[in-house]
Amino acid sequence: MEKTTVNLHSRPKLKSPVLVEGLPGMGYVGKLAAEHLAEELHAQKFAELYSPFFPHHVVIETNGTLRSLRYEFYHAHADSKDIIILVGDVQPVSSEGHYEVAERVLDVAKQFGVKRLFTLGGHATGRYSRGKPKVVGVGDSKLLKEFRARGVTIEKGGGPIIGAAGLLLGLGKLRGIQGVCLLGETHGAVVDHRSAQAVLEMLVDVLGIKIDMSALERRAKKTEQMLERIRREIERRERKERRAEEKEAWYIG
Amino acid sequence: MEKTTVNLHSRPKLKSPVLVEGLPGMGYVGKLAAEHLAEELHAQKFAELYSPFFPHHVVIETNGTLRSLRYEFYHAHADSKDIIILVGDVQPVSSEGHYEVAERVLDVAKQFGVKRLFTLGGHATGRYSRGKPKVVGVGDSKLLKEFRARGVTIEKGGGPIIGAAGLLLGLGKLRGIQGVCLLGETHGAVVDHRSAQAVLEMLVDVLGIKIDMSALERRAKKTEQMLERIRREIERRERKERRAEEKEAWYIG
């Protein structure tokens, strides 16, 4: 394998589909959201992508078999809309690899007439915050308006978006495909179902489709509880340290 | 050399051979096992592989000559079975190089009609354990059954397998060649003949061939003794530290 390769298993007939991407990244937000979407829509796999720009290791499946790292393309039909969902094990290793793989994904998008790209990811804050995670959006102005109306914060001139979620949109734009990148706020160090849920809710609302969120919600609750425990532990320690400092201050005084 | 190159010295006629791979890696387990197999079966070299993806250094031989880094393909005939054995000096430097070199190896496998791949390696535990090292297997379900019957542990959904042993199987599968990866438990920091022996015993048993293990066993004994010395030294130090701590505790008390 000297080049990134797409193996097409079937050629589904799709009418102006949108492509939803969710690959591993910050808090696994994008991957969790896209996988949940594929699951709930009973999406069918129709293609796999392999690349020499992926890391040089393999995945061991739960039945003891192994397989090469890959991206998977699924298609689904919901509320009279065709959707392609892209999920995968990894992101490419090098910058050069990122560009090549993104172009191969866009080749598939073009081949099936994709008109809109929605890339999902996490926006690392390094904080364990309470409440519903904020969802940040960047991309095509027209599309962004629809998201803003639903509560998405428009990111203006912030830092760069690193990796596939940004690159697919940037390179897609050069090839005439508009889209939006939705980033759920997340701590960054924890697999975050809660943030994935927030991102997915925004997406399906704009897409005008309905999916069952209960499975993701259940997992999100667990994330919530874990984050709450971590937060309390941090607060407990800070209080303890503060008291220790006060005591010390008193003695010295 | 801009591309990985295979120099064929001869074209042995082989009947549905299996390919056994053992390259440098954790504890040198795979390399030791495959080299011992080649030696005991009086295997004949029929090809060499060179690659610009290998490190930019050369090997100095014991007679003062030097040569480029390479993989070597040997063939052997044992108990009416044809076997190709792949050994080598190194593994490729980059992920991209790993993929290219693995594909060139699979080209050779395809050319000679290889039906089964057996890749050998070590599974680093970071511990110096006593007794026979466990052998872990992943790969084709049918083949795995035969190994399980002989005591191989089937790895289910564990971490990734990094490097040639996994990649050859992953990419081989995409090209229709099934196989199994056998990993002997090993500390990781010590060249481990003991683990190589454990892996090789499993392999030859399933292959249905017999080889003399005495040379490997002799070296394995030395590994055993070295590991035993390291283990005792570690225990001695731990005891000493524990006593020092107890003494200290007594004084303070």
Added chain:
Amino acid sequence: MEKTTVNLHSRPKLKSPVLVEGLPGMGYVGKLAAEHLAEELHAQKFAELYSPFFPHHVVIETNGTLRSLRYEFYHAHADSKDIIILVGDVQPVSSEGHYEVAERVLDVAKQFGVKRLFTLGGHATGRYSRGKPKVVGVGDSKLLKEFRARGVTIEKGGGPIIGAAGLLLGLGKLRGIQGVCLLGETHGAVVDHRSAQAVLEMLVDVLGIKIDMSALERRAKKTEQMLERIRREIERRERKERRAEEKEAWYIG
């Protein structure tokens, strides 16, 4: 995108233009100078360059849209001279990428009949110095004389020039295009409008064109004030430390 790509938006007719390059680097000196030049000359964009050798991220614009990283080519006409100005978001990631991208830039230069290259950059000193930053020049001997007459210091046998500013000249020379690299002295850790102004003043003087420097001057003043504050703070701390040391010395004595 497997190769660096130039998208030509128009084909301006230019008469023996010079090319002025200013990409991000030390103190952003080159980029600031070239962008100011383009702005003041009301230069028109006629081409964009995209490359898989750029980092794998995208830029978020102030209106919430995003775009791929790129170089931009502008053309301007001033005092009967044609000028191409090259600015960009980044420099390539790898050495190999640096060479490929530089050759593509030179392709554009050749296509439009460029006879002279002027590359702008910063020369990091690690010091916050007062007064007008020195401008250092290297390149074609004849051209250098004109700069020396205006106060540019000729760098002789110093360290290497790393990145696009040097590489474009080195590779340009091999293709028959002469030029000069102008480096403004700068601390290195601060965005330095002051140094950019010094470099640009030298350049326009030799080019024989006039541009309004007031906007750059205003920003340069701010840099000046910031550097002055940093310098005073450093001096204050040094004095404090010195006094603390003297006191200590006295007690010990």
Added chain:
Amino acid sequence: MEKTTVNLHSRPKLKSPVLVEGLPGMGYVGKLAAEHLAEELHAQKFAELYSPFFPHHVVIETNGTLRSLRYEFYHAHADSKDIIILVGDVQPVSSEGHYEVAERVLDVAKQFGVKRLFTLGGHATGRYSRGKPKVVGVGDSKLLKEFRARGVTIEKGGGPIIGAAGLLLGLGKLRGIQGVCLLGETHGAVVDHRSAQAVLEMLVDVLGIKIDMSALERRAKKTEQMLERIRREIERRERKERRAEEKEAWYIG
């Protein structure tokens, strides 16, 4: 420049020339030796090699001009022998680049009928030793005998030789060109004319040519004096530390 490129300035007619290589490396031993050889033989430059695998910087010459990094091929005629001398500014950045550039050098060697390769370099010991530096040789057995007769130590099964000096021989052998690598012992952190002289003396003796060593000898004396100073300073400090320790021991005792 996407590929390594050789610019031939002339096509000298050479009779079975040998190629002597000396590129930057440990102690600059190889480069110093090869450059001295070229100088003393009044060798003529006939080719330059440029590569995208070289670092992305340029060299500033002592007259303020700059140029791309390069290898240079010189030819000389001495005592009825034709000699090609390869010197250069750098070695390639990546392993892959090392392989490509070495093959392009061998293309030139083949084109001019080179029968023997002599690669020169340093062998870092990390020690400042007195006396004539040992010269170590590896390579073709027949050629090595001639060197052994003159005092070269044959390295048997030692560590790898990293970089161009080894790689050219390894890849040359695969293309039917035999040769020897001569490595002068050197500290590694100091530019070592003394070691370069030792290596060059061995080489010219075997080549059967005579060159004036006085310039190299003068510089070698300076290296000698510098090394002597460093050695004395190290000894002085060690003595001081030892005395301090003895004193301390006395007090405790």
